[in-house]
Amino acid sequence: MPQCGSQAVLMITTTPEGTATNVVRRRVELRCELNEGHSGRHRDGQHGEEWETSPTGSRPPTLLRQEDEEK
Numbered sequence: 001m002p003q004c005g006s007q008a009v010l011m012i013t014t015t016p017e018g019t020a021t022n023v024v025r026r027r028v029e030l031r032c033e034l035n036e037g038h039s040g041r042h043r044d045g046q047h048g049e050e051w052e053t054s055p056t057g058s059r060p061p062t063l064l065r066q067e068d069e070e071k
Protein backbone atom coordinates (compact mmCIF):
# COMPACT_ATOMS: atom_id res chain seq x y z
CA MET A 1 0.00 0.00 0.00
CA PRO A 2 1.56 3.34 -0.96
CA GLN A 3 1.72 5.94 1.75
CA CYS A 4 -0.04 9.30 1.69
CA GLY A 5 3.26 11.13 2.18
CA SER A 6 1.64 14.49 2.93
CA GLN A 7 4.10 16.78 4.65
CA ALA A 8 4.00 19.32 7.46
CA VAL A 9 6.50 21.19 9.56
CA LEU A 10 6.53 21.02 13.36
CA MET A 11 8.10 23.89 15.26
CA ILE A 12 9.09 23.09 18.83
CA THR A 13 8.97 26.35 20.75
CA THR A 14 10.06 27.26 24.22
CA THR A 15 9.68 30.34 26.39
CA PRO A 16 12.96 31.24 28.07
CA GLU A 17 12.63 32.10 31.74
CA GLY A 18 12.01 35.78 32.38
CA THR A 19 10.63 36.43 28.91
CA ALA A 20 7.24 36.24 27.26
CA THR A 21 8.67 35.37 23.89
CA ASN A 22 8.33 32.08 22.11
CA VAL A 23 11.59 30.90 20.65
CA VAL A 24 11.79 28.13 18.07
CA ARG A 25 14.10 25.50 19.47
CA ARG A 26 13.74 22.76 16.92
CA ARG A 27 12.19 22.24 13.50
CA VAL A 28 10.92 18.79 12.56
CA GLU A 29 9.68 17.66 9.19
CA LEU A 30 6.59 15.49 9.44
CA ARG A 31 5.41 13.00 6.88
CA CYS A 32 2.03 11.26 6.86
CA GLU A 33 2.44 7.50 7.16
CA LEU A 34 -1.19 6.53 6.56
CA ASN A 35 -2.31 4.79 3.40
CA GLU A 36 -2.77 6.84 0.28
CA GLY A 37 -6.29 8.23 -0.05
CA HIS A 38 -7.09 7.92 3.66
CA SER A 39 -9.82 10.06 5.19
CA GLY A 40 -9.48 12.50 8.05
CA ARG A 41 -6.36 14.06 9.40
CA HIS A 42 -2.83 13.21 8.35
CA ARG A 43 -0.71 11.53 10.98
CA ASP A 44 2.96 11.07 11.76
CA GLY A 45 3.08 8.38 14.41
CA GLN A 46 6.81 8.73 14.92
CA HIS A 47 6.36 12.27 16.21
CA GLY A 48 2.82 11.79 17.51
CA GLU A 49 1.33 14.65 15.52
CA GLU A 50 -1.77 15.03 13.35
CA TRP A 51 -2.66 17.81 10.97
CA GLU A 52 -5.23 18.96 8.46
CA THR A 53 -4.43 19.41 4.81
CA SER A 54 -3.80 23.07 4.13
CA PRO A 55 -6.61 24.53 1.99
CA THR A 56 -4.22 25.86 -0.63
CA GLY A 57 -2.12 22.72 -0.76
CA SER A 58 0.76 24.80 -2.03
CA ARG A 59 2.91 24.75 1.08
CA PRO A 60 3.10 22.36 4.03
CA PRO A 61 1.16 23.50 7.10
CA THR A 62 3.14 24.50 10.17
CA LEU A 63 2.36 23.09 13.60
CA LEU A 64 3.55 24.54 16.87
CA ARG A 65 4.34 22.60 20.02
CA GLN A 66 5.25 24.34 23.25
CA GLU A 67 7.88 22.63 25.35
CA ASP A 68 9.16 23.96 28.63
CA GLU A 69 12.83 24.45 29.28
CA GLU A 70 14.48 21.66 31.27
CA LYS A 71 14.75 22.76 34.85
Ligand SMILES: [Zn+2]
Pocket residue numbers: 004005006032033034038041042043
Ligand atom coordinates in the same frame (compact mmCIF):
# COMPACT_ATOMS: atom_id res chain seq x y z
ZN1 LIG B 1 -2.15 11.72 4.95
